[in-house]
Amino acid sequence: MEFTLLENGTDSLKKAKVSIEQFEALHRQHSYHQLKDAIIFLNHGIEILLKYILSSRNESLIFKDIKVYIKAKEQLKHMSPKEKGFGIHLERNMPTIFDVPERDLGNKKLETISLREALNRVEFLCDIEVTQEFKNSIFLINDYRNNLTHHSIKLSSLDEERLIKVLKTLYDNVLDFFEQHIPGLMREIDNERFEVTSAEWEEIQREMQEYYYERSMSDLSEDDY
Known part of the structure; x- marks a missing residue:
């Protein structure tokens, strides 16, 4: 039995969607592991499919x-x-x-390279357009994933709702992005979309911009010492 990058990536995206739906369907007290799984699976699916794009150009690009x-x-x-x-x-x-x-x-x-490096190589070595908003969404989920894997995270009820909106929106945007560069991907994944309003998405974008601005300023402060 052999699992390819494409199969592994699409499988993780499917699991991410199921986990998001399960988190919303179940009582919060019994569904936090679903939120964790959604973050990990979505992050993994994005990373693997980015590597699939790179590998399709030349296998060496993923190392x-x-x-x-x-x-x-x-x-x-x-x-x-x-x-x-x-x-x-x-x-x-x-x-x-x-x-x-x-x-x-x-x-x-x-x-092999990290998700962030894979995104950079897709953009600059494969000349594929990647918007800053899309990158910010991916980086935010990647930060959550890293904290879950190497440390811990603590979320308020409001944080949970915002995170779910980000996960839903990113999932939809991920499907659109990869369908452009991996023809036929939508046949492998349930293409039913999540519903996030334009106003909700604009609010998410503002929050992410503030998040990365504060983070960049923090990095600058650290460099001063």
Whole structure:
């Protein structure tokens, strides 16, 4: 069984939508894990599909260090197929660059890029337009995801409602964006949209702009010391 970047990405988007719907349908006390799952799955789906776009152009674009990637490709040519059952060599048992030992890469890791770097490469290496509003939405969800994964977050009831609006709007915008650059994507995903009014979306945009302005000023203050 093989799962491709496209399948993994679309699967995560589907799970994100289900989690958003479950969070709204269930009593808050019993549905907080659904909000967490929605953040994690949406972030993951976006990251994987951005990498799919890059990989479709050239697989090397999804790796941090192109030199390590090239070294792995060189070593891969000398690796034998992995034997699975009865010593038979099958196409699906062929090694990949991730099977190349670190010792053959100068003890360096073959690592893929982050979501933010994937977004930058899609915009500047693939010449795909990415609006600042779209990037801000993705960065906000990515920040929530990182806090959930590495620390914790505390939300008021008002924060929860705002976050749900951001998740819904970003989900819809993500479908539109990827459908433009991955033809047929909508056939793989439930294309029923969430309903967010223009006024709600404008309010979300203002809040995100304020958030990133305050964050940038905080970064500048830290640099002063």
